[in-house]
Amino acid sequence: MTYVQRLAEFAVTCRDQGIPAEVRDDVAGRVLDVLGNCLAACAEPGGDAGPAVLRAARRWGGTPEATATGSGDRLPAPSAALVNGTLAHALDYDDTHLPSVLHPSAPVVPAALAAAEAAGATGAELIQAVAAGVEVCNRLGMASYLPEARNSLFFEKGQHATSICGTLGAAVAAGLLFGLTAEGVAHAAGVAASMGSGLIEANRTGGTIKRAHCGWAAHAGVSAAVLALEGLTGPPTVLEGRFGFFQAWLDGRYDDSALLSGLGERWELLRTVYKPYPTNHFTHPGIDCALALRASGVSPEDVEDAELGVAAPVLRTLAEPREDKVRPRSPYHAKFSGPYTVAAALHGGGGLGLSLDDFAALDPDRLALAQRVRCVADERASEIFPRAFAAVLRVRLRDGSTREHRVDSSRGGPEHPLTREELAVKFRANATRALPDEQVTALIAEAGELRTAPSLTPLLNLTVAQPPTSVAAAQS
Template identity: 85%
Template sequence: MTTHVRRLAEFATSCRDKGLPGEVRDDVTGRVLDVLGNCLAAYAEPEGDAAPAVLRAVRRWGGTPEATAIGSGDRLPAPSAALVNGTLAHALDFDDTHLPSVLHPSAPVVPAALAAAEATGAPGAMLVAAVAAGIEVCNRLGMASYLPEARNSLFFEKGQHATSICGTIGAAVAAGLVYGLSAEGIAHAAGVAASMGSGLIEANRTGGTIKRAHCGWAAHAGVSAAVLALEGLTGPPTVLEGRFGFFRAWIDGRYDADALLSGLGERWELLRTVYKPYPSNHFTHPAIDCALALRERGVDPADIEEIELGVPAPVLRTIAEPYEEKTRPRSPYHAKFSGPYTVAAALLGGGGLGLALDDFAELDPVRLALAAKVRCVADERASEIFPQAFAAVLRLRLRDGSTPEHRVDCSRGGPGHPLSPEELALKFRTNAGRALPEERVAALVDAARRLEASDTVAGLLGLATPSVPL
């Protein structure tokens, strides 16, 4: 009987050997560009964040120069480059999201595929196929763990970071394709990677910068697993469904095999992955939408006496608890996971697509004072919709006694409200422009559009390096 991992591996090799549907190829190009923009914006952030720490660590380790660290231009071993770039891709919490699994698949998979492609001199078409296969496998693993009756992922119910756990296997599949592994070899790479993925999401609640490196470690582990499989290390054939396999170990053996395997190559979970308009935890986005809408209606924050934010019940523990941590976050990064702070920031003004990276540059006392007025509660309608889409309602009480409110049933950028090509272009230009001059940003967009026809990815990564590294 063909095992689960072998089925996924055969699907992956078909992406490389038989080609992809046109809409999938086009979608992947956008994923790569979004990751590059996020990486450049993160690299331009002040010292002291996770990405600079990771870069300093890999410089300590040294090794054979194979692939580029975005922004710095350092030439590193492929696993180390994947570690740096994966950390950059996730560091700002601006990376894409698959629903309803609530995974961020591009952040681990694209850096792994880029590092492997540069190390091997693979053409752009190989990279595109690898990214498509890796993201699809990552998303399928996430969907297998989503239980409709719980309206949530079992990974999250247990405090595990599904992105870094599933992303490690997706990254291994992508890298294995680039390294030229057969279906058997890719199954081994995934089997090896299954022993490497990890990640806890307590940092979402109470702080710490480790979560920013989760996708970097997943990318690093994925590339490492692919190379180890290339050199002969093997994984168990029943690594996913076995008695001591992936699903049993992580989520008590409760998983949906059809969601994992049915319609592979025909129904693409990749295409259900949405882009973020705001650089914050995705659970905060509908609340930001509500706050922006009320501000547009003329609400003066100085007139607000009380704020009630209604959100899906499962997200309260991430963006509302502990109460003291969310109303007075410890750092600008921690503020990205605070419903009260992001609402206050949106009510007081924002840049970019409504709330921008500069809005999280420091903890503003005025925003903290307004955040202290926010009370977060479970909203029945938002809970019913979650996690097919992210919904919220924001209710205000003003000094004159009026009680304006606004509700959204699907956050901006979500499945019912996708970002337009113009909005995606603005996001990329704004992000990349933090590190690159305007003409270099335009050249990077052009190179990404021609990615599938390019002989190598070296030119693309070269453009993603400032003339004078930051």
């Protein structure tokens, strides 16, 4: 069998023969985390990407099949996936797989929710589809990791691995929920391979398009599955072929063992970690260092200057161009700034260390401190990357003394995963930004019964901040 056929066989096995209990439990938590991120994005002050995408979906109209989180709009399944996928990624609070450094749940879960609602699927069927889709997404990301470069080739080329690999993962998940056979799932993935895209220049110099990358991946995945359902086909060698996925994106350099070895036995899904802070994941070890120094008594007013040492490959995201990183263009852009996130953490934050409120606006005191933070490559962090995110922060105080703190694996990462209690704190903090507390409590309880739920309607109704509206009513 070709690569895509083997992935499709694996996916159908997840649906028809079930998945391990550990994987099933893990996926239920990821669905809840995504819903929390979506709800927080709905309520974000000055949010632009989510509302813009929702307005576009309303403009397009169409058959009401699935629910948009927060607003309750009833939209065609691809449009609902677009809206919810954008919300899931909009705050940069979504989970991360290492070492591929992609965010699999943000494109796959919204696509699966939309397809499941349109198909009338059960909670168990949703969980199986998400598990298969996330695993395929992660495996594709793993195949792009080059040990000699200590990085993903996608990122070396300025491509957004999440939205590219996520499109195929979303198509696999949606295809399962629409009842496709292994052949049909392979066609859905083959069609989706012509739809994935995404450039990460916005991480460096601003723009809001990256926030919609996971939405477009989810939209494309659901669309590909529907097209395959209606008879459109993809090439059987869509991945390994001369003009296939790996050649087009990665110049033919990929690891087929990482793609297929242990498929169904060793789950890359379980290596996907949650974020404690609503910022680009590369900033997290620097935040950890700054929070530790603050806890030890370092005051931001006493800092003369600081040096943040990080893995060499992430400097392009966190430190360049310097003029944009020490004075970000927007609160969202600040989430990709090493200097600003360190300054924010030294000033102290909310939530699990830094919260969404810490990025509601650009703070003058934090901007002033960011000007005094310099980012450099650190050899130890570079050696560890991307198996974990490491950093060292050295500060020189106004009295002439110096302080230093190093972390080899950021909080929430492989060595320090968030606890169930911390994840619950994160979800409730996110969801209560859009919903009353009693509704959030009911949503948590409903998600806890997802594995045995005969329908997703009760769960999705609880994600609506106002009575559901039809597209026609929304447009009037």
